Amino acid sequence: MNQMIWLTGLSGSGKSTLAEELKNHIENCYILDGDTLRRGINQDLQFSEEDRLEVGRRIGEIGKILLDANLNVIVASISPYRSTRDKVRSLIGDSYKEVYVQCPLEVCEERDPKGLYKQARAGQIKHFTGIDSPYEEPICPDVIVETDKFSLDECVSKILQHTSAMRRK
Numbered sequence: 001m002n003q004m005i006w007l008t009g010l011s012g013s014g015k016s017t018l019a020e021e022l023k024n025h026i027e028n029c030y031i032l033d034g035d036t037l038r039r040g041i042n043q044d045l046q047f048s049e050e051d052r053l054e055v056g057r058r059i060g061e062i063g064k065i066l067l068d069a070n071l072n073v074i075v076a077s078i079s080p081y082r083s084t085r086d087k088v089r090s091l092i093g094d095s096y097k098e099v100y101v102q103c104p105l106e107v108c109e110e111r112d113p114k115g116l117y118k119q120a121r122a123g124q125i126k127h128f129t130g131i132d133s134p135y136e137e138p139i140c141p142d143v144i145v146e147t148d149k150f151s152l153d154e155c156v157s158k159i160l161q162h163t164s165a166m167r168r169k
């Protein structure tokens with residue numbers, strides 16, 4: 001059964017890194033990365049609650065099209081609102097696997113892979129998730145990976161164990 005692995009978590013928690021590594025293990029797989037999509041299909045949207053909900057809706061719908069086209073889908077998106085994730089779960093059904101990429105804000109901020117936290121702290125970016133915009137933690141995700149405690153390979157193995165229905169490379 002094809003699946004949609006939805007990686008949600010703070011900026012810098014490890015979503016994109018995990019998505020790229022997971023792709024090496026899963027057949028017929030396409031990555032929908034929130035950051036990348038914001039340069040194309042989502043370039044009309046900003047970071048208000050309303051816009052983030054629309055981002056999540058679009059990613060869910062695009063993911064559904066890709067699933068219908070017989071692909072496995074990996075989503076890497078902050079998707080900070082529970083309502084977004086719950087709606088996608090309703091849209092997709094059992095093929096939706098929610099992965100909480102858990103990492104303390106302090107560690108994400110220390111990693112700061114794109115220098116965005118520094119800009120947010122300096123007031124140059126407004127509504128930054130975890131700073132002055134909320135992140136609603138998943139209540140009952142299918143998988144939790146703690147990227148500050150476990151290696152990339154350990155986190156990938158844990159995700160693959162919970163998504164065993166997919167064909168592997």
Ligand SMILES: Nc1ncnc2c1ncn2[C@@H]1O[C@H](COP(=O)(O)OS(=O)(=O)O)[C@@H](OP(=O)(O)O)[C@H]1O
Pocket residue numbers: 010011012015016033034035038047051052053055056076077078079080114116125126127128129133
């Ligand atoms: N204000 C603010 N808050 C959070 N993130 C910001 C912001 N401004 C720019 N960025 C960059 O946008 C990426 C998140 O895009 P998403 O579409 O995944 O976000 S969301 O689901 O709509 O919340 C996110 O990518 P990741 O760092 O990979 O998570 C950031 O690079």
Ligand SMILES: Nc1ncnc2c1ncn2[C@@H]1O[C@H](COP(=O)(O)OP(=O)(O)O)[C@@H](O)[C@H]1O
Pocket residue numbers: 009010011012013014015016017018076111113146147148150151152153155
């Ligand atoms: N276990 C882990 N899983 C994923 N990333 C990790 C892990 N440990 C350390 N990292 C590092 O954390 C950073 C996460 O950045 P990135 O994948 O761009 O996050 P996000 O896409 O959530 O913004 C990378 O530099 C990555 O190498």
